[in-house]
Amino acid sequence: MVISLEDMDEPTTVTDADGVREGFAGQRMLVVPGSIADRALRHPVTGKLLVTDAGYFPHAARHGRSRPRGAPQQILLVCTDGEGWCRSEGAEFAVSRGGAVLLPADRPHAYGASETDPWTLWWFHFTGSDAADLVKSAHAAADGRVTHLRDPAPVASLVSQVIDALDSGLTLSSLIRASGAAWHAIAEVIATGRRNPGPTLNPLERAVDHLRATSPHRTSVTALASMVGLSASQLTSLFRDNLGVSPLQFQVNLRMTRARELLDGSDLPIAAVAREAGFDDPMYFSRQFTRVHGTTPTAYRSRPVGT
Template identity: 75%
Template sequence: MEDMDETTAEPDADAIRDGFAGQRMLVVPRTDVARALRHPVTGKLLVTDAGCFPHAARHGRSRPRGAREHLLLVCTGGAGWCRVGDVRTAVSRGGAVLLPADRAHAYGAAQDDPWTVWWFHFTGADADDLARAALDAAGGPVTHLRDPAPVASLVSQVIDALDSGLTVAGFTRAAGAAWHALAQVIATGRRGPGPSLSPLERAVEHLRATAPQRTAVSALAAMCGLSASQLSALFREHLGVSPLQFQVQLRMAQARELLDGTAMPVAAVARRIGYEDPMYFSRQFTRRHGMTPSAYRGR
């Protein structure tokens, strides 16, 4: 085992498991996990826990007996480390860590530059094969992604899916995003340096892929390895709007497409693009376009 310096020390009694400013986390109750594993669809691949810990100072976990599920972590900023057996590996931005179920491990944030880490636990009938494929592709539990933002975006979609409800539909959406994230790790791990999208391009790509789902500026910035103020400055400099205003633009573009190309009622259009209150949607649409949704369709 490598010598450890003071910036990457093993977690101690004061290590923090969660509770970080701006974090997102969802833990599926174990009764719901057991029920979902018995279902013929959700039992194939099931996400049981997912989250994002931004700038997670003093974050650390040690599991001498491993976890019950497989675990994927992706670092989008800062640094940390992981230990599997007697091998300890530094993890920097772009690092992806795949920890097999029931295998002893520990991991934590660097003290001088704590990581921002996106993660999810997964199990199910197909989980072992996916985990084995990811480990084989990476040549071990730690690999490097040239661009971690697409995988972080997919983990965000996993969280959104579970947050929408612990139903067959929610579990299936989460499993789809998780499968895609693991496929990205398998396909893009161990790549050398090369051109990649800029932070602004990665943010825009995520917003386009997940619209009309709203994404908090802090979560969007964490995917891109920036602070919320840095990302907002990039949006204003290059796009002329804030990240939130850009999301509104995307939703309104979808509304125009639906009003132009379908016969959906205005209330249904509002719900499709993420507005539960049709009156609020109509006010927002009128403010932006100078006419009501009905007038726009009539024109």
């Protein structure tokens, strides 16, 4: 069955009782309208796992939710900085950097940020025929509600991809992309999470891993810094001191590496190579490629290659 998702509404945001938009500086939040979610749940892919809400709350002071009857969907919370707490089915536990919590649907719960060191939270709500089994698997792997990730950046990166997919327009393809990234995020929690905290990668290693995993998609320095618990200036200094380039230039280098791979290993037109390497404008790509390599993409492809 093919479900048409044409004539969709725009993503919505939440407002309080006085009509004032809730939120935190730099936040992102998207909500899929109920009519669209209902249709998507009849599709063979999104019917298995559908993201209905997703967001990013940086340094979320005074953030909290209490749902005495639970939520209609399952919920994933990932803390990448600061601290918070969660209460579920009578048990309360602390959530700090690297903590991932999966809350089952229709179960009472509450959670909130620490008053002294509020958390940075990446999250999404999800439903579908496979959703409950994924939550049960995560609880079994962690032997509890909270999973400790050695490095939360890869999971935060996948949540970021969920948000980006929804933000690109609520088409069927964007909902499928969001579902795929969400499935991957939950699978990462199940596969890499542990019962107890342990040694972690340093912030630079986490940032580099995220950029390599998501290239050629561009990540802002501010978002990247929040994933690893630093300010944008601190992260930029780490990159310059240890790698000799800024985070943005590091991303350009990754995209250029991808471009060289495609020029060497495929017959794609230059415009297609540009798109695959993350450049929307082929002319801009050619200028950047020439600046970095001292030759145009066409000349690079035509160069003699030794055996």
